[in-house]
Amino acid sequence: MVEPLSQAAALPIRDGLVCLVTSRGGRRWVIPKGHIEIGHTPEEAASTEAFEEAGLIGIMNPVSVGTYHYEKYHRSHAVSVFIMTVTEEKANWPERRERTREWVTFETALARLAEPELRVIVQAVATMAANDAFVVIPRRAMAE
Secondary structure: OOOOEEEEEEEEEEOOEEEEEEOOOOOOEEOOEEEOOOOOOHHHHHHHHHHHHHOEEEEEOOOOOEEEEEEEOOEEEEEEEEEEEEEEEOOOOOOOOOOOEEEEOHHHHHHHEOOHHHHHHHHHHHHHHHOOOOOOOOHHHHOO
């Protein structure tokens, strides 16, 4: 059996809202995600995708909040999701002509996202956020 391709995704959060982007074809709402380049950690890859796909910069939680799976081109993909606390939103970003960026409530995000496993992760994060139960820990703080 072929191992799934590993990817990383950012779940961008700011002021209790989630940032979604459209897929390149514009038909689906997704969170920024992509392949993990050699020499990068999964959270670095997620941060890069958040900037490239949505123009977002922020603090990445180095601990994944979950993994979801999907099929594309007859290949299984496993995507580790990392919370990004957004600190900056750029007006210009690499994929701005290919994607639409929108800030929505957790409830709206859950209604728009197609992947069932991703919805479970987002629901769990929404519950944690509603209860002030998660804290973003920058990697540099973990090393101390």
